[in-house]
Amino acid sequence: MSKIIAPPPFLKGAAKAAAKPSEVIKERSMLLQKQMLGDLFHDLTTAKDTGRKVVYTFVPGNLSELILAFDMLPVYPEINALQWGMRKKSGSLIRDAEKYGYSEDVCTYVKCDVGMFLNGNIGPTGEKLPPPDLLLLSYTGCFTFLKWFENLQKLYPGVPTAMLHTPYAADGVITEDMVTYMVRQLEEDVIPKMEMVSGKKFNPEKLSRHLGLASESEDWISKIFDLTKIVPSPIDAYFAGVYYIGPINAGFRGAESAVEYYHQLYLEVAERAREGRTPVTPEGELEEERFRLVVEGPPNWTHFREFWKLFYDMGAVVVASSYTKVGGLFDNGFRHDPDNPLESLARYCMGCYTNISLPERVNLLEGFIKDYKADGFLINSIKSCNSFSAGQLLIMRELEQRLGVPVSFIESDLVDPRYFSYANIKNRLDSFFQMMDQRKRVGGRHQFSKPEQTSSGEQCSMILPVLQQEGAL
Amino acid sequence: MHRTFEKLISECEHIAFDLQFSHAKAWKRASSERFLAGYLPIYIPREVIHAMGGLPVGIMGTGDRMQIIKGDAYYQSYICHLPRGVVELAMSGAFAEFDAFIFPSICDVIRNLSGMFQIFKPDVFVKYLDLPQNFLPSVGGAYYRREIETTVEGILSHRSTVPFENEVWVERLNHSIRLYNENRALIERIVTIRQEYPWRVSAVDWYNVLRSGLAMPVEEHNNILYELEAYLQDDRGRPLDNIRVVISGAFCEQPPVGLIKTIELAGCYIVDDDFMLGSRWIEGDIAEDTSDPLGAIVDAYLQHSTFSASLYEAAPASGTKVERLASLVKSRKADGVIFAAPSFCDPALLDRPELQLGLERAGVRTIGFQYSENTGQFKVIKEEVGAFSDSIKLWGSGADGSEPDSHMWLPTVIEDLTAIA
Ligand code: SF4
Ligand code: SF4
Numbered sequence: 001m002s003k004i005i006a007p008p009p010f011l012k013g014a015a016k017a018a019a020k021p022s023e024v025i026k027e028r029s030m031l032l033q034k035q036m037l038g039d040l041f042h043d044l045t046t047a048k049d050t051g052r053k054v055v056y057t058f059v060p061g062n063l064s065e066l067i068l069a070f071d072m073l074p075v076y077p078e079i080n081a082l083q084w085g086m087r088k089k090s091g092s093l094i095r096d097a098e099k100y101g102y103s104e105d106v107c108t109y110v111k112c113d114v115g116m117f118l119n120g121n122i123g124p125t126g127e128k129l130p131p132p133d134l135l136l137l138s139y140t141g142c143f144t145f146l147k148w149f150e151n152l153q154k155l156y157p158g159v160p161t162a163m164l165h166t167p168y169a170a171d172g173v174i175t176e177d178m179v180t181y182m183v184r185q186l187e188e189d190v191i192p193k194m195e196m197v198s199g200k201k202f203n204p205e206k207l208s209r210h211l212g213l214a215s216e217s218e219d220w221i222s223k224i225f226d227l228t229k230i231v232p233s234p235i236d237a238y239f240a241g242v243y244y245i246g247p248i249n250a251g252f253r254g255a256e257s258a259v260e261y262y263h264q265l266y267l268e269v270a271e272r273a274r275e276g277r278t279p280v281t282p283e284g285e286l287e288e289e290r291f292r293l294v295v296e297g298p299p300n301w302t303h304f305r306e307f308w309k310l311f312y313d314m315g316a317v318v319v320a321s322s323y324t325k326v327g328g329l330f331d332n333g334f335r336h337d338p339d340n341p342l343e344s345l346a347r348y349c350m351g352c353y354t355n356i357s358l359p360e361r362v363n364l365l366e367g368f369i370k371d372y373k374a375d376g377f378l379i380n381s382i383k384s385c386n387s388f389s390a391g392q393l394l395i396m397r398e399l400e401q402r403l404g405v406p407v408s409f410i411e412s413d414l415v416d417p418r419y420f421s422y423a424n425i426k427n428r429l430d431s432f433f434q435m436m437d438q439r440k441r442v443g444g445r446h447q448f449s450k451p452e453q454t455s456s457g458e459q460c461s462m463i464l465p466v467l468q469q470e471g472a473l
Numbered sequence: 474m475h476r477t478f479e480k481l482i483s484e485c486e487h488i489a490f491d492l493q494f495s496h497a498k499a500w501k502r503a504s505s506e507r508f509l510a511g512y513l514p515i516y517i518p519r520e521v522i523h524a525m526g527g528l529p530v531g532i533m534g535t536g537d538r539m540q541i542i543k544g545d546a547y548y549q550s551y552i553c554h555l556p557r558g559v560v561e562l563a564m565s566g567a568f569a570e571f572d573a574f575i576f577p578s579i580c581d582v583i584r585n586l587s588g589m590f591q592i593f594k595p596d597v598f599v600k601y602l603d604l605p606q607n608f609l610p611s612v613g614g615a616y617y618r619r620e621i622e623t624t625v626e627g628i629l630s631h632r633s634t635v636p637f638e639n640e641v642w643v644e645r646l647n648h649s650i651r652l653y654n655e656n657r658a659l660i661e662r663i664v665t666i667r668q669e670y671p672w673r674v675s676a677v678d679w680y681n682v683l684r685s686g687l688a689m690p691v692e693e694h695n696n697i698l699y700e701l702e703a704y705l706q707d708d709r710g711r712p713l714d715n716i717r718v719v720i721s722g723a724f725c726e727q728p729p730v731g732l733i734k735t736i737e738l739a740g741c742y743i744v745d746d747d748f749m750l751g752s753r754w755i756e757g758d759i760a761e762d763t764s765d766p767l768g769a770i771v772d773a774y775l776q777h778s779t780f781s782a783s784l785y786e787a788a789p790a791s792g793t794k795v796e797r798l799a800s801l802v803k804s805r806k807a808d809g810v811i812f813a814a815p816s817f818c819d820p821a822l823l824d825r826p827e828l829q830l831g832l833e834r835a836g837v838r839t840i841g842f843q844y845s846e847n848t849g850q851f852k853v854i855k856e857e858v859g860a861f862s863d864s865i866k867l868w869g870s871g872a873d874g875s876e877p878d879s880h881m882w883l884p885t886v887i888e889d890l891t892a893i894a
Contacts, residue, residue: 101826103843105551105817143580143783146606147823150786154827163606163785167616168578170587170601177623181616185607357601358588383551386819390556391585393547394592411549 029265036247036257043073047130053198056132056152060326061140061166061349063190065210065254065336070198074251075129077148081112083124085301085415093119094416107384108416110148117155132156134197136190138164141326141354142387162193166349172360174350182346208338210254211345215335217253220262221245222330227273228319229372232289234272236279238318239308242299249327254336281312290315291436294368296322296361296395297380297388300412303420307412310426314433320368322361325353329364354387362398369405376406376436383413406439408432478704482678485697489684490538492562497530497688498570508572508632513559513583514725515783516754517575517602518770521621523649523691524642525628530571531687531751534558537729537847547589553817554845555726556586563593573598573628579725579783580820598631600624606785608775618771646766652691654758659698661753663705664745668805671717671742672710674701677733683749684727713740716865717807720746721798721828722814722821724781726846735851736811740862744805747781754779782820794824795831802837808870809861812841838870 047054053072067074084090093115094108102111123129135152139145153161164185167178191202228237252258278286282305295318300307329351337344369377377399381389400407410428413419488496501507508527519529535558543564544557562568576587587601603620605613682701686694724747756777760769778784780797810832814821829839840861842854
C-alpha cells in the first residue's frame with residue numbers, strides 16, 4: 001500500500017482529511033523532527049539549571065558544528081520571528097519596536113525580535129527564552145545582521161560578541177585570501193570567545209566529527225531536493241521545502257539526529273516519486289501538477305496558508321527555490337569537510353545563497369529553470385529584505401531575456417502583516433498562470449525561446465506590464 | 474584672490490552637481506595615461522587611485538536634479554532612492570568615459586548594485602571593495618591589503634598598462650597620501666572655523682565646496698579649500714540667533730540641498746554632519762613618507778576610521794558610536810542632534826533608536842526624520858526643526874545638566890516624510 005508523506009506539523013489538521021491516520025503515523029520523519037525540536041526547546045528552557053551556554057546566532061552562515069563542538073545551545077532570532085509570523089502574532093511585536101523608535105522602513109525580522117525582547121523575551125511557543133551567553137555574529141549575505149546584533153548588544157549589555165565577517169563572493173569565486181581572512185577570524189576571535197564562554201577547550205576532533213555528520217545530512221538534503229526534477233514533483237520545494245530545511249538550519253546540521261532525519265525523509269520522498277505522486281498540500285494531495293515554478297525570495301509567513309493556497313488551487317508546484325538555499329547551497333557539491341575543518345566552515349559561509357553575486361544568482365536560477373523543467377519563474381519580493389530584493393527586477397529581466405520563460409513578480413513581507421495584499425497577489429498570479437497556460441498550449445512545456453525582436457529592435461518584455469502596474473515606468 | 478567668494482561657490486556648485494561629470498572627463502581627456510574610477514558612498518582609499526594616475530570620482534546619486542525613469546524600473550518602491558539615480562546615470566551614458574567602478578561594502582543595496590554593474594557593463598572593471606569588519610592588523614589588516622592590491626591589479630589589467638616599479642609606486646603613493654592628508658586637514662580647519670563662525674559660510678555653500686571635491690583632482694580641490702579658508706578668516710555674513718546642531722545619518726544618499734537650507738532657515742547652524750563622510754573617513758593624517766605607504770593606508774583604516782553605520786561598532790578603539798557622537802556634540806559645542814536619514818536605509822535607520830536613546834541619556838536633545846534625495850517639499854520639516862530650535866532656545870539644550878521640558882525630551886519622529894511631501 002502506498003503511503004502519503006506527512007505534511008509539516010503546522011498543516012497536520014488539514015492534511016489529515018486527505019491522509020488516513022494510520023498512514024500518517026508511518027511517516028517517521030515528522031516524528032523525528034518533532035522530537036528534535038522538542039528536545040532543543042526543552043534544553044533551552046532548562047539551560048539555566050543545567051548550566052548549558054546559549055548562543056544567539058543567525059541561519060545564513062551559521063556555525064552549527066562549532067556550536068555543537070562546544071556543547072552550546074543555539075537560538076536563531078529569525079526563526080523565532082518567522083514562527084511569530086506564522087502564529088499571526090508578529091504584528092503587535094513589530095508595532096512595539098516601532099514605538100520604541102524603529103522606523104517602519106527597516107527589516108521586520110529585527111523589529112519582531114526587538115519587540116519580543118521588549119515583551120519579556122517570551123518565545124513563540126509561549127515560554128521564556130534564556131538570554132544569550134554569547135552573541136555569535138556570523139552574518140553571511142546581509143548587512144542587517146550586523147546592525148541587528150549591534151542592537152542586541154545594547155539590549156544585553158555585557159554579553160560578549162564573537163564577530164565573523166564573511167567576505168562577499170562578488171566575482172563569483174571564493175579566493176584563498178577570503179578563506180584565510182575567515183580562518184584567522186575563527187582562530188583569533190570566534191573560537192577563543194567560545195572557549196571563554198563555554199569554559200571548554202576547543203576540540204578539533206570533535207568539530208571534525210560534527211563536520212562529517214553535516215556532510216552526510218547535506219548529501220541527503222541535496223538528494224531530496226533533486227527529486228523535484230521528476231515530473232510530477234513528489235513535494236513542493238518551497239512551501240513544504242521551508243519545513244524540510246528546518247533541522248539543517250536550526251542547529252542540527254552536524255548532529256546525528258539530522259542525518260537520521262534527512263535519510264528518513266529521503267526514503268519517504270523517493271517512495272512518493274517512485275509512485276508518481278504529487279505533493280501534499282494543506283487540503284490533501286494535489287490532483288494534478290499543472291505548472292512547475294522556480295521561486296526566488298523568501299515566503300510570506302503571516303499569511304502562509306492563504307499564500308500557498310493561491311498556488312495549489314491552480315495546480316502550481318514550486319520545484320526549486322532560492323530561499324531554501326539561504327542556510328547553505330549544497331547543489332553545487334559543497335560539503336563540509338572534516339579534514340579541513342575551519343576552511344570548510346569558511347567556504348560554507350561564503351557559499352550561502354545571499355552571499356553570491358547577482359550574476360551568479362542569475363546563473364543559478366537559470367540552471368534551476370532548465371534542470372527542474374519549470375514552466376515559469378516567480379519572484380516574491382520582500383519589503384524587509386534588501387539583501388534579496390535589491391536587484392531582483394534585473395534578475396527577472398535577465399532570465400526572461402535568456403530563456404523567454406514566463407516571469408512574474410509579487411510583493412509581500414516576511415512577518416509584517418500590513419504588507420500582505422491578498423487581492424494584489426492573486427491578480428498578479430492569475431495573470432501569470434494564464435500566461436503560462438497560453439504558453440503551454442502554443443509551445444508545450446519547457447520549450448523556452450528568446451522573446452521576439454520588435455521592429456524597433458527592442459525586445460518585447462513580458463515584465464513591462466508588471467513594471468507599468470507598479471507605476472515604475 | 475583669483476575669484477570672488479560667490480564665484481568660487483558657484484563654480485563648486487556647478488562641478489558638484491554636474492551629472493555628466495564634465496570636469497572629470499575633461500581632466501581625463503588631457504592625457505591618454507589618465508583614467509576615471511567612479512566610486513559609491515562612503516569610503517574608498519582614494520590615494521591609491523590617485524597614485525595610479527587616475528581620478529576617483531564620487532557617485533552620490535542624482536539628488537533632485539534628474540527625473541528618474543529607467544532607474545525606477547529596476548527598483549521596488551521600498552528600496553532607497555540612491556541606486557535608482559545611479560542606474561539612470563548608467564543607462565543615460567553619463568559614465569561613458571569611466572574605466573572602473575568601485576563599490577565599497579556599506580550595505581546590501583550597494584553590494585547588489587555592484588552585481589548589476591557587472592551585468593550592465595561587462596567590459597569595465599567593477600570592484601566590490603570589501604572593507605574589513607575585523608580590525609586586527611594580522612586579520613582584517615592583511616585582508617584589506619589584499620583587497621586594495623586586487624583593486625590595483627584589476628584596474629591595471631583592464632587598462633593594459635604596465636604595473637609600476639616598486640620604488641616608483643612607493644614614491645607616488647606617498648605623494649598621494651600627502652595630498653589627501655592636506656585635503657582632510659583643510660576640511661577639518663574649515664569645519665572648525667564654521668563651528669565658531671557658522672554664518673561666514675552657509676551650510677549649503679560649504680556642502681557645495683565639499684561635494685565638488687568628489688569630481689575633481691585633489692590638487693585642485695586643495696587650492697579651492699585654501700581660497701575658501703582665506704575668505705573665512707574675515708568676518709562675513711551676520712550672526713543669527715540660531716541653535717547649533719550636528720546632523721547624523723546622511724552619509725550615503727545625500728539630503729536634497731533644499732533640506733539643508735531648510736534646516737538653517739528653521740533656526741539651526743549645522744556645525745558638523747556626516748554628508749560625504751568618505752572625504753573625512755580617516756581622522757587625522759595617514760603616515761607620510763614611509764617605505765610601505767599601502768601599509769600606512771591600511772593602518773589608518775584600522776585605527777583611525779571615523780564611526781559609521783557601515784562599520785562594526787566594537788571595532789574602532791575610541792569608544793561606542795553613542796560615545797563618539799556625544800563627544801562630537803561636545804567638541805562642536807552643539808545644542809542638539811538632528812537624525813536625518815534616507816527612507817528605507819537599513820544601516821542608518823537601525824542605528825538610530827539606540828543612538829537617539831543614548832544621546833538623550835547623555836542629556837543631548839535630538840529629533841529625527843527621513844528624507845529622500847529627491848524630496849521637494851520641506852514644510853513639515855521646517856515646522857518640526859523650528860519647534861526643536863525654539864524649544865532649545867527656550868529651555869536650554871540639556872547639555873548643561875538642566876532639565877529640559879519633558880515633552881521635548883522625547884524624540885520627535887516625522888514619519889514618512891516622502892509620503893507627506
Ligand atoms: S534583511 Fe533579509 S536577510 Fe537580512 S535579516 Fe532581514 S530578512 Fe534576513
Ligand atoms: S541610502 Fe542606505 S540603503 Fe541606500 S544605498 Fe545608501 S546605505 Fe544603502
